[in-house]
Structure formats: structure tokens, C-alpha cells
Amino acid sequence: MITRRDVLSTAAAAFATYPAPRALAQPLSKTVHILTGFTPGFQDAMARLVAGQMSGYAETIVVESRPGAGGRIAVEAVKNADADGSTILFSPLGFMMFFPHVYRTLRYQPRDFTPVSTVASTxxxxxxxxxxxxxxxxxxxxxxxxxxxxxxxxxxxxxxxxxxxxxxxxxxxxxxxxxxxxxxxxxxxxxxxxxxxxxxxxxxxxxxxxxxxxxxxxxxxxxxxxxxxxxxxxxxxxxxxxxxxEDLTWFAFFVPAKTPAPIVDKLNAAIQAAVRTDEVRAGMAKLAVEPDAIAMEDCARLIASESDRWKAIVQETGFVPTD
Structure with a gap:
């Protein structure tokens, strides 16, 4: 383990559009959608902060709230999206390391996604x-x-x-x-x-x-x-x-599992650079979260280790998984 340390309806979601700042070479020409699983608020604000500073990843980035089913609607939408870097999930890590232990059936599994980078913890x-x-x-x-x-x-x-x-x-x-x-x-x-x-x-x-x-x-x-x-x-x-x-809630970006490695790398670099900006750090301080950008490999290890920990906790409490 590395550390322990919620609009509108689903069909009519809330959007925040950002023109990407100049420029890493060859940003994606198609509009990129970052999906969050809750109504506009705390999590949505964090995604907007980072999207506004994702230099050069895409010409247009849209942050879209798709609330419902405890956040799972957005997760499922990203799972079923084209694996071309144009649809991205922003969510707590718990969607991957915790939900598999509290829902009897999920329409996704952690293996359906590639973790790109965390951005903050609280x-x-x-x-x-x-x-x-x-x-x-x-x-x-x-x-x-x-x-x-x-x-x-x-x-x-x-x-x-x-x-x-x-x-x-x-x-x-x-x-x-x-x-x-x-x-x-x-x-x-x-x-x-x-x-x-x-x-x-x-x-x-x-x-x-x-x-x-x-x-x-x-x-x-x-x-x-x-x-x-x-x-x-x-x-x-x-x-x-x-x-x-002792526990931290981490927030991270994910893409569909079959997204090509060069696109994942480019997205990772854009996110990591965004989290280092003064604008994002100041905005996160207002939200009372700490910038914490763990990259792909360490993010995957964190999910695996925390998944094992929470599985044991859920079983110990006698919680019966729900549908």
C-alpha cells in the first residue's frame, strides 16, 4: 500500500467548457468529455479546476455531470465509450477499490479502466x-x-x-x-x-x-x-x-482500458502539469482538498492494495452487498 493516509437529470446534464490553453503539440481535435457521477458541487468543481489547466491535451474539454446510481452511471458510460481519449472519468478511487465489495452486481469491473492519475486527496x-x-x-x-x-x-x-x-x-x-x-x-x-x-x-x-x-x-x-x-x-x-x-479519499482520472498508451501518457502529462499550477492549487485549497498527483503505475497499486483492505473491512462488519 502506498499510503492510507452529487443539476440536472442523467439525460440533461450540466456542462462546463474550457478552451484549452496553449499548447503541447497536436492536441486532440475532437471535443473531450470528462464525466463525473454526481450533481454539480464539490467533485464537479475539482474536475473543472483541472480541466481548465490541462494544457494542450484537447482543443475543447467539457466537464459533464451524469448523476445517478451512486455515481455508477457515469462510470458505465465511460466504460462503454470509444477508447480514444475523448471520454474520461473523474471519480473517487472508491468506485474502483470499494464498490466491487458493496454491490452484488456491477456493470463494470476495475479492469475495464486504465487509471491515469490521481489529483487530490482528503x-x-x-x-x-x-x-x-x-x-x-x-x-x-x-x-x-x-x-x-x-x-x-x-x-x-x-x-x-x-x-x-x-x-x-x-x-x-x-x-x-x-x-x-x-x-x-x-x-x-x-x-x-x-x-x-x-x-x-x-x-x-x-x-x-x-x-x-x-x-x-x-x-x-x-x-x-x-x-x-x-x-x-x-x-x-x-x-x-x-x-x-485512518483513511483518505482520493480523486482520480480514468479512461477505458483499451485506450492507446500514447494517449494515456499524454493525458497523464497534462493532468500532472495542471495539478502543479498555482491556479489549481489555490482552487483546491478553497475546496479543502490537498493536491496529490500519483501517476499511473502507483495509482494502480494504490487501488489494488486499498481494495484488499476494504474487502476485509466490509466482510468483518457483516455488510450484505446490495444490487
């Missing part, structure tokens, strides 16, 4: 809201409160069968209490946290950071291998005594 953030007393300030305090108030020990995430769902479940199992998962779509979990409907959330830092800074919710721990630069005062799960919860 830890998850465990936060509590007004349902939890103000004197609960640490993860240890929260665990003690959950044990003493089992009927109130609830947490929300963007959906069942996600890595965030399993991180919360693992906390409950590790700490010896029943941590009830409440799945949401989009930002519903954060809204209910602020309203005091649920006790906690496990969410990407970017979706929670503003509310932490405003004092509407309280951050207890991050899941990265080191403290997050955006909230350095918040300890990691390892520091809090739960190293098994």
Missing part, C-alpha cells in the same frame, strides 16, 4: 452538532456520551455502503457501542446535524469546514495520516486512539 471529518452536549469536546468524550446515551448515538453520511458509512460503523465496533447509521443524499446529513436531528456526521472535510469555522458544529477527529492543514487543531483518529479508522 481525509474524512467526524463532527458533532447541538444534539451532543457542549462539554463533549474530544472523540473520547463522544464515545463516552454514546455509551451513556445509546438511543441518541446516530451518525449521517452521504449514503449507505460508502467508505464514510463504514468508517462510522468501525468506530462503533472499535469503541463498543451501537453507532446507528442514517444515510442521506447530497448535503442532507450536514443540514440535519446543524438542526440537531442526528448526533454526528462522517463527511469529507470540504463539506463541513465552513460550519466548523462558524461554530455551528464541532470537529472531533480527522481520518488522515497526519493533521489536516485546513484544521490543524483537530487531532487525527490515530492520535485519538483509533488507528484502524
Amino acid at each position: 481525509p474524512a471529518l467526524l463532527s458533532v452538532g447541538p444534539k451532543v452536549p457542549a462539554d463533549v469536546k474530544t472523540l473520547a468524550d463522544f464515545v463516552a456520551w454514546c455509551r451513556a446515551n445509546p438511543r441518541l448515538a446516530t451518525f449521517g453520511t452521504p449514503g449507505a455502503g460508502t467508505t464514510l458509512h463504514f468508517l462510522g460503523t468501525m468506530l462503533g465496533r472499535s469503541a463498543g457501542f451501537d453507532f446507528l447509521h442514517i444515510p442521506y443524499q447530497g448535503g442532507g446529513a450536514i443540514q440535519d446535524l446543524v438542526k440537531g436531528v442526528i448526533a454526528a456526521t462522517v463527511m469529507p472535510i470540504g463539506s463541513s469546514l465552513g460550519l466548523v469555522q462558524s461554530g455551528d458544529i464541532r470537529a472531533l477527529a480527522t481520518t488522515g495520516p497526519r493533521r489536516c492543514q485546513f484544521i490543524p487543531e483537530v487531532p487525527t483518529v490515530r492520535e485519538a486512539g483509533y488507528p484502524s479508522l
Whole structure:
């Protein structure tokens, strides 16, 4: 393992078009589509940032949201696209290393894609809201409160069968209490946290950071291998005594598996160069993600190692794969 450290409908998607900057030699003449699997928001914004700086890869690059089926519609569309570099997937690595273990049937397999490059990573953030007393300030305090108030020990995430769902479940199992998962779509979990409907959330830092800074919710721990630069005062799960919860969400580009190597190489070079630009780094900081461009070979190894890890976690929790 290298490190651990959601518009419109599917048929009428949202687009962002960028004229490519000058110029690596011979950019693709046809329009390139970068597909994301969720409605325009956090992930869509990240894809737009990078697309705007993919120097010379194509004359026109379009970022297109195709939400549905937990992101799988976009993945399937790229799988079935022409393998000529003109249709690209931008997604969390979990679509490749995690989904095979939580869905009974998938219309794709990781082998149907070539990973090109990661662009960023982010830890998850465990936060509590007004349902939890103000004197609960640490993860240890929260665990003690959950044990003493089992009927109130609830947490929300963007959906069942996600890595965030399993991180919360693992906390409950590790700490010896029943941590009830409440799945949401989009930002519903954060809204209910602020309203005091649920006790906690496990969410990407970017979706929670503003509310932490405003004092509407309280951050207890991050899941990265080191403290997050955006909230350095918040300890990691390892520091809090739960190293098994350590995890990062990675975001990456993929193309259909039979895409010719020269095109993959050209795309990889364009992505890597884009992530190094000041524009992309500044934009990612606003989204509270860290630029992290791992190239093809290391990206493939990361997927393989994390897939093995998550397979074991899913089996251990007794989760029954869904359709």
C-alpha cells in the first residue's frame, strides 16, 4: 500500500467548457468529455479546476455531470465509450477499490479502466452538532456520551455502503457501542446535524469546514495520516486512539482500458502539469482538498492494495452487498 493516509437529470446534464490553453503539440481535435457521477458541487468543481489547466491535451474539454446510481452511471458510460481519449472519468478511487465489495452486481469491473492519475486527496471529518452536549469536546468524550446515551448515538453520511458509512460503523465496533447509521443524499446529513436531528456526521472535510469555522458544529477527529492543514487543531483518529479508522479519499482520472498508451501518457502529462499550477492549487485549497498527483503505475497499486483492505473491512462488519 502506498499510503492510507452529487443539476440536472442523467439525460440533461450540466456542462462546463474550457478552451484549452496553449499548447503541447497536436492536441486532440475532437471535443473531450470528462464525466463525473454526481450533481454539480464539490467533485464537479475539482474536475473543472483541472480541466481548465490541462494544457494542450484537447482543443475543447467539457466537464459533464451524469448523476445517478451512486455515481455508477457515469462510470458505465465511460466504460462503454470509444477508447480514444475523448471520454474520461473523474471519480473517487472508491468506485474502483470499494464498490466491487458493496454491490452484488456491477456493470463494470476495475479492469475495464486504465487509471491515469490521481489529483487530490482528503481525509474524512467526524463532527458533532447541538444534539451532543457542549462539554463533549474530544472523540473520547463522544464515545463516552454514546455509551451513556445509546438511543441518541446516530451518525449521517452521504449514503449507505460508502467508505464514510463504514468508517462510522468501525468506530462503533472499535469503541463498543451501537453507532446507528442514517444515510442521506447530497448535503442532507450536514443540514440535519446543524438542526440537531442526528448526533454526528462522517463527511469529507470540504463539506463541513465552513460550519466548523462558524461554530455551528464541532470537529472531533480527522481520518488522515497526519493533521489536516485546513484544521490543524483537530487531532487525527490515530492520535485519538483509533488507528484502524485512518483513511483518505482520493480523486482520480480514468479512461477505458483499451485506450492507446500514447494517449494515456499524454493525458497523464497534462493532468500532472495542471495539478502543479498555482491556479489549481489555490482552487483546491478553497475546496479543502490537498493536491496529490500519483501517476499511473502507483495509482494502480494504490487501488489494488486499498481494495484488499476494504474487502476485509466490509466482510468483518457483516455488510450484505446490495444490487
